[in-house]
Amino acid sequence: MGGTVGKPEKLIVNGKRLDGRKLDELRPIKIKAGIIPNADGSALIEQGETRIMCAVYGPRECLPKHLSEADRAYLNCVYTMVSFSTPERARPGPSRRSVEISKVIKDCLSPAIFLERYPRTKIDVYMDVTNANAGTRCAAICAAAVALADAGIDMRDLVTAVASGKADGHLVLDMFELEDNYGEADMPLAMMPRTSEITLLQMDGELDKTEIKKLIEMNIKACREIYELQKSALREKYESEKNIESEEGEQNGTGN
Amino acid sequence: METTTEKLYIKDRDITVPGDLLAEGMEYLPAGKAYRDGEKIFACTMGMASIKGRVIKVIPLAGRYMPKKGDVVIGKVTGIAHSGWTVDINSPYNADLNIGEASRDYIDLAKTSMANYFDFNDYMLAEIISISESKYVKLTTKYRPYRKLSPGNIIMVSPTKIPRIIGKAGSMIKLLKDGSDCDIVVGQNGLVWIKGLPEKTALVAKAIKLIEKESHKSGLTDKVKNMMASGGK
């Protein structure tokens, strides 16, 4: 019996969007690493009003055993919408949508991780959306990549993601809820910025080839910006790790 | 001796993020968590760069314990099988202690039982004697100082901080032992066993958590000395 604010008359007014942004402008993004002490790695992302926490546990023993792979880690990605993350309360438990998103995220993160260095183990990536205002799967991927790095898991690169689309006929970057609900197309994309390899691409709506090309370029450019934020978040946490005194005994002897 | 294709992009002690380009050129040698892809050398983990001559090494700053041959570890018995024990070594990989590696004495199961040597949930100090391709780990407790550890306090720290907790030539660990009269045993897998008077044991644990947290800061040794002297007040 939901009610959301009805469709606005226009989504773009005088070249500006309803939240004041330019067409190719990202929402303000904040990323923080290491927010959940129990987890091996964790991260928080706030992108506009979207807010997602990610915890990584692993590599750890792979249970149930039938999921275990002899020559690599089993990557388990779970995307969840917490019940109070949406205007109408979301019933706890996975939905078909969250199961699909989990799978797509797993396919997106796998190429970046040296899974073969952790045979017979499991890496759990839990992405919990505590506030949903569009772009959740992309923000979840950004947080997951930071959490995986925070966990000290070997990776080829981080993975960065952002969605763009079409609203009122204009191509726009990083849509927020109104644009997502009432726009004409939506295209999330994820990549490994170092090699520009694209690891996630989805699209729904109606776009011609020129528009798709423009959107891909818009996404890639935005990903490079977000990549810097991911790296800063990690460096900020670990900057304090720099040893000033080199008093440590390196990897030999145990003092027993 | 630099050719035009050689480039170094980081300094000694820089923090690395996975995917960071560290250097270009075949003259450089990657070590630790640095790896080569074509002409370029990248970091694959959160780490700290250590540059010695042409060798670019990345020392990991995070990550669960990955067993290595020769490592001395603290483990907990989680299973007793026919001819050995399953041991949790705080790693994604469990370890096996075979009955033949448990003691220098011959264990005659007709006269005694496995549990008399190591029972469920017993802790031990052991050495990793071999690791297979798929990381099946074998332990030994045959020789000194490997043994069962009697009940005490066990704490977990990041394995990457263990060298700092031991200190150069064991200096930090000695500081802790002298200041508390406790027995302290350190596993390279991130577990530390402490035994002594309860308050002293708690003090050592507190000091170790401090070392873990502030391993980067100068003046740490003095801070630890003061903490041990004042009883942590």
Added chain:
Amino acid sequence: MEQEIKPYLSALLQKGAREDGRGLLDYRTLSIETGAIARACGSARVKLGETEVLVGVKMDVSKPYPDSPDEGTLMVNAELAPLANPAFESGPPKPDAIELARVVDRGIRESGAIDFSKLCITPKEKVWTVFIDVYPVNDNGNLFDAAAIGAIAALKSAFIPKYDEKEELVKYKELTKEKLPIKQLPVLTTFAKMNGTIFVDMTKREEDANDARLSIATLENETVSAMQKGGIGTFTEAEILGLYDRAVELGKKLRKHLK
């Protein structure tokens, strides 16, 4: 690790000491931030030491229970998300999650904290249902007390959403200026017992090693609105009566954080 360190923890407790230097009846540093969750009618982010819990209050319109046709209803749910603790698993709520939800529920429902009579829209047909969702972010012990105080803080800060009578729709995104009618502030204190010593606000290490726990919810007028014993150990009658007084004292201290 728990059974191994139990003798050590017990020895410390017998001397009135804890690993983090607290006394037997000391709570860890508590902080409560309300309004942290944008989509909720009311919310709280509780930090108790390293334990962190989010509590969201949401509301919806539904049919009343047949035996209370003009009263609103309450539903408390707890998700022990694997995010918060390496031992938690995905899936439907396990007994621990259900116990947590029901203990939080018991303290609130039975205390008359929420004035359900003010949550009726049309008797016998439409009443407000208050949903409380407890969501631990990091479990370092004592989720019960953190969740319970979070729930009250969230309720206290909650506004009722707009209800469009004509369209018979809840406007989830629009909140009125009307607050949820809260009459009481129950506060839960959980006591743990290990080898005879009783203490409060256990850390995860203490929780995994303890023998039993007793949670007591108290009100401002020094009465008790709920109790729950857990764990396989036991309490004596004398202990329980003694803990009644402790619970009232500690409840008063904790309640200050709600003002």
